[in-house]
Each structure stands twice: as C-alpha cells, then as structure tokens.
Amino acid sequence: MADTGRRLLIIERAYRGSVETQFADVLYFVRELNRQQGGMDILLRGLAVTFAAAHPAPVPALRIAGRRLDTLPDPRETIRTLVSEGAGVWAQDSALAEFETGPDWLQKGVRRASDATFPDWAGYLSVHFL
Structure with missing residues (x-):
C-alpha cells in the first residue's frame, strides 16, 4: 500500500474549521x-471517514451577530481535490x-482500509496523527 518515501497522515476527528x-x-x-x-497517503478514521462520503452535504452557513458566514471549508470537496492531486x-x-x-457511499478514488492489515507502518517514511 505504501510507496517508499511517502508519508502517512492519520485523521480521526471531523473538525471542519472555525x-x-x-x-x-x-x-x-x-x-x-x-x-x-x-505525495501523501491519508487514513481517515473515526468521524473523519464522513469526509469521504460521495454525496455532498450542504455546508451550513453560520449567523453571527446578524452577519451570515458561509465561507467555512467543505471537507468532502477537499478530499475530491486531494484524490485528483x-x-x-x-x-x-x-x-x-x-x-x-x-x-456508492464512498467517493471515487477513496479506498477501504482493513483494520487488520493497514497501515503498513514500516512502509512509510513517517507517520503523523493530525
């Protein structure tokens, strides 16, 4: 699964920003x-797997002191971009x-990771938990 020289980033929390x-x-x-x-490999775990859902969910706007804030990130779109890159x-x-x-729940290009066999820690240059 891992190429020599690639890094693995593990994301568990589905925090979309503030x-x-x-x-x-x-x-x-x-x-x-x-x-x-x-090049990176990203492993989504926990609530972060929802970032890989194929069907777009509306990114809700916030209303703060009468102002509408609709510029928060869309993690599903970013996953699509990461796959394309x-x-x-x-x-x-x-x-x-x-x-x-x-x-059809997962986006195209996102692969399933078996709990028993992935990740191959030794196959990565480094592993980071974000």
Missing part, C-alpha cells in the same frame, strides 16, 4: 503537505461501518 481558521483547516494543511512533499486516501473499515449506507 471562524478563526476558516481558510486553514486540517485538510488545507494536508493538501499543502501533499504538494510540497511529493495524487494523494492516496483511505477510509477505515470499522469507522465506515457506522456511517456507510450503501455501495
């Missing part, structure tokens, strides 16, 4: 690392079991 960090959520950071490091994106089987509603 008003203060709306332009730089965790997936923005991952996208930049993928660009700078020449060559990142390997995996979703953990046990977490998928809690959310998956059918065979």
Whole structure:
C-alpha cells in the first residue's frame, strides 16, 4: 500500500474549521503537505471517514451577530481535490461501518482500509496523527 518515501497522515476527528481558521483547516494543511512533499497517503478514521462520503452535504452557513458566514471549508470537496492531486486516501473499515449506507457511499478514488492489515507502518517514511 505504501510507496517508499511517502508519508502517512492519520485523521480521526471531523473538525471542519472555525471562524478563526476558516481558510486553514486540517485538510488545507494536508493538501499543502501533499504538494510540497511529493505525495501523501491519508487514513481517515473515526468521524473523519464522513469526509469521504460521495454525496455532498450542504455546508451550513453560520449567523453571527446578524452577519451570515458561509465561507467555512467543505471537507468532502477537499478530499475530491486531494484524490485528483495524487494523494492516496483511505477510509477505515470499522469507522465506515457506522456511517456507510450503501455501495456508492464512498467517493471515487477513496479506498477501504482493513483494520487488520493497514497501515503498513514500516512502509512509510513517517507517520503523523493530525
């Protein structure tokens, strides 16, 4: 699963950003690392597997002091972009079991990760938990 020299990033929390960090959520950071490091594998676990859902969910706007804020990140769109930019994106089987509603639930290009065999820690240059 891993190529020599690739790094593995593991994301477990489905935190999509906040008003203060709306332009730089965790997936923005991952996208930049993928660009700078020449390729990453991302393992989504826990609630973060919902980032890989194929069907777009509306990104709700917030109303703060009468102002509408609709610029928060869309993690599902960022996953699509990461796949198109060559990142390997995996979703953990046990977490998928809690959310998956059918065979087309995962986005194209996102692969299932067996709890028993993935990740191959030794096959990565480094492993980071985000």
